[in-house]
Amino acid sequence: MLFIQSALDKDELAEVSTRLKALPAAAVRRGKPGEPQHNDSKARAVMGWVKSIVTRHPLVQAYAQPARFSTFVLTKHAVGERFGLHPVDPLMKDDNGNPMRTDLAFTLFLTSKVDYDGGALTLEANDGTRDIRLEAGDMVIHKTGQLHQVAPVTRGERLACIGWIQSLTKHEDERDVLFDLQRMLLSATDRDHVLMLRKTIGNLLRMWGEV
Ligand SMILES: O=C(O)CCC(=O)C(=O)O
Ligand SMILES: [Fe+2]
Known part of the structure; x- marks a missing residue:
């Protein structure tokens, strides 16, 4: 919630x-x-x-x-x-x-x-x-x-x-992981961190997501 x-x-x-x-x-x-x-x-x-x-x-x-x-x-x-x-x-x-x-x-x-x-x-x-x-x-x-x-x-x-x-993912536990990463991305300022987070979120969405 x-x-x-x-x-x-x-x-x-x-x-x-x-x-x-x-x-x-x-x-x-x-x-x-x-x-x-x-x-x-x-x-x-x-x-x-x-x-x-x-x-x-x-x-x-x-x-x-x-x-x-x-x-x-x-x-x-x-x-x-x-x-x-x-x-x-x-x-x-x-x-x-x-x-x-x-x-x-x-x-x-x-x-x-x-x-x-x-x-x-x-x-x-x-x-x-x-x-x-x-x-x-x-x-x-x-x-x-x-x-x-x-x-x-x-x-x-x-x-x-x-x-x-x-x-995109119907599983709450997967959404929770993605939410934590997305929140880190919202406050990240270091360019390498931003890129790494975007890569990881994208990879997880490809693993878990469905359209
Ligand atoms: O107004 C609300 O907070 C929810 C109303 C509701 O549950 C519904 O209309 O299905
Ligand atoms: Fe309702």
Whole structure:
């Protein structure tokens, strides 16, 4: 699991907030309670803009080793609303309609914590349950093989952007090794170290990666 503080910086968050405020209430639609939310074309456009920023983020790239991203979805939970315990669908479609495997999921919080209560993203791992509530602009990327839910919102309204990622490697232990090396590369300044790290990361991706 990875937490990324300010995946959207202040200006980007202000921009997305303005665009979200301009959306009609029906831009996010839900079927029966507990069913996934659907975005109309206006909401999809805002999420497309968020996607263009988030997918370029160096830590998203380093941690997820993304091969494909799903469409980004705006979720909205008002008072009393929740999204009950569920697993992640193993296969989804990317923006081009191509099938993709969901190795990782993320939630990018879009509402400030002071503006709502409840609404934690709850992940059920074998070693316990984790409640995640982050500040607006912050993001959590987590593995998909566990049940999760959005706890009921008890005050205000919670907006979030969610999505799924197919990684070049489906094995978490391999992703962890690559993430360590990618982080070293992000801070490396010595030219020989940079070249050696790029060579090693590339060799490991050829060994482990699939497209
Ligand atoms: O809004 C969230 O944090 C996650 C929602 C969710 O799990 C889903 O819609 O599948
Ligand atoms: Fe979910």
